[in-house]
Amino acid sequence: MFDKSTWIRLPRNVVVGHGVLDDAAAAVEELRLHGDPLVVTSPTPAKVAGDRVVEGFSDAGFDPRVVRIEEATFGAVEEVIEVAASDDVGYLVGVGGGKVIDVTKMAGEDVGKGFVSVPTAASHDGIVSGRASIPEGDTRHSVAAEPPLAVVADTEILADAPWELTTAGCADIISNFTAVRDWELAHRLKNVEYHEYAGALSRMTAEMLVENADSIRPELEESAWIVTKALVSSGVAMSIAGSSRPASGAEHLISHQLDRIAPEPALHGHQVGVASIMTEYLHSGPKGQWQDIRDALASIDAPTTAAELGIDEEIVIEALTTAHEIRDRYTILGDGMSEAAAREAANVTGVI
Ligand SMILES: NC(=O)C1=CN([C@@H]2O[C@H](COP(=O)(O)OP(=O)(O)OC[C@H]3O[C@@H](n4cnc5c(N)ncnc54)[C@H](O)[C@@H]3O)[C@@H](O)[C@H]2O)C=CC1
Ligand SMILES: O=C(CO)COP(=O)(O)O
Numbered sequence: 001m002f003d004k005s006t007w008i009r010l011p012r013n014v015v016v017g018h019g020v021l022d023d024a025a026a027a028v029e030e031l032r033l034h035g036d037p038l039v040v041t042s043p044t045p046a047k048v049a050g051d052r053v054v055e056g057f058s059d060a061g062f063d064p065r066v067v068r069i070e071e072a073t074f075g076a077v078e079e080v081i082e083v084a085a086s087d088d089v090g091y092l093v094g095v096g097g098g099k100v101i102d103v104t105k106m107a108g109e110d111v112g113k114g115f116v117s118v119p120t121a122a123s124h125d126g127i128v129s130g131r132a133s134i135p136e137g138d139t140r141h142s143v144a145a146e147p148p149l150a151v152v153a154d155t156e157i158l159a160d161a162p163w164e165l166t167t168a169g170c171a172d173i174i175s176n177f178t179a180v181r182d183w184e185l186a187h188r189l190k191n192v193e194y195h196e197y198a199g200a201l202s203r204m205t206a207e208m209l210v211e212n213a214d215s216i217r218p219e220l221e222e223s224a225w226i227v228t229k230a231l232v233s234s235g236v237a238m239s240i241a242g243s244s245r246p247a248s249g250a251e252h253l254i255s256h257q258l259d260r261i262a263p264e265p266a267l268h269g270h271q272v273g274v275a276s277i278m279t280e281y282l283h284s285g286p287k288g289q290w291q292d293i294r295d296a297l298a299s300i301d302a303p304t305t306a307a308e309l310g311i312d313e314e315i316v317i318e319a320l321t322t323a324h325e326i327r328d329r330y331t332i333l334g335d336g337m338s339e340a341a342a343r344e345a346a347n348v349t350g351v352i
């Protein structure tokens with residue numbers, strides 16, 4: 001009768017606002033989960049929020065366990081799984097940046113237990129998504145994982161985080177413009193399934209962020225609020241699509257490649273932003289909208305050049321010519337750029 005079906009998994013409670021960190025236990029209690037929480041965090045996020053979250057759960061009568069990780073690796077995922085598999089652990093709580101949240105998501109998926117997302121930085125749109133992205137050797141896995149049961153995003157903490165983490169989140173959202181373009185292209189050329197609604201939501205999220213760029217300023221809590229709303233909305237688009245496609249195209253492949261080959265990679269959001277200037281150029285040519293992407297990034301203090309990323313120009317060229325190998329995801333990069341074309345794109349757009 002029906003030749004298509006869909007299963008959309010979204011968070012039940014999304015709590016955003018000033019001081020909501022202290023509501024983490026309440027937001028979880030409402031979900032009627034069994035067992036105690038396993039709080040996964042890393043050194044700085046533990047200080048700014050993790051310890052307080054643990055205390056909040058203890059005060060609410062739970063017996064939280066804690067794992068502190070240093071890196072987003074499969075080794076870290078294994079470390080978390082080992083504790084999470086214990087019968088008394090009912091669910092996981094990831095407190096930190098994108099890497100901690102991805103590790104928690106992936107471990108939760110493995111042991112079949114839900115997880116709660118408590119971001120300490122508005123630096124990426126994985127805070128809500130049902131995807132986890134972890135590097136392994138020469139490749140990077142973006143796998144379907146448990147989307148958070150709840151999200152607790154305290155704008156006081158997010159506004160207090162280093163400003164560049166917030167501008168990275170903005171740039172991750174601005175890159176949705178090219179991600180959706182790549183998705184549409186893959187649909188037309190390779191018949192990749194395209195979800196109109198997820199594509200429209202992702203694009204609209206980027207448009208709203210750019211429209212509000214004037215209100216995104218350091219130490220302004222309203223900025224954290226605007227950016228977090230956008231990150232939630234972009235994560236929901238990924239959950240609806242059941243793929244990171246609405247928010248991750250060629251610009252993400254280039255950034256993932258930079259993570260592998262640059263001696264000191266920049267923040268995820270900053271890299272995808274700069275890459276997005278070049279992939280927009282590839283989509284629409286020298287007179288296309290790449291300048292709009294660059295201006296939008298510049299207006300929120302995000303980097304627009306290789307120098308501002310602190311990455312050598314030759315590394316950028318290598319990333320452009322090899323990014324298509326990262327993953328089986330068709331984008332504007334096709335089966336690879338020639339070195340001459342990569343130099344042209346990076347030069348015309350002023351990235352190098
Ligand atoms: N699963 C998904 O859908 C998505 C996943 N990602 C992934 O997320 C990762 C990037 O996340 P990021 O947050 O940029 O990197 P990250 O998790 O490495 O955090 C960057 C740094 O900021 C620190 N930090 C976090 N909160 C802080 C605070 N309040 N004060 C001071 N320092 C703080 C962290 O400890 C870390 O040193 C990448 O691995 C990327 O692939 C990004 C977007 C979507
Ligand atoms: O970063 C993402 C969206 O902003 C998703 O990344 P992946 O495509 O690696 O899952």
Ligand SMILES: [Zn+2]
Binds near residue numbers: 124172
């Ligand atoms: Zn991203």
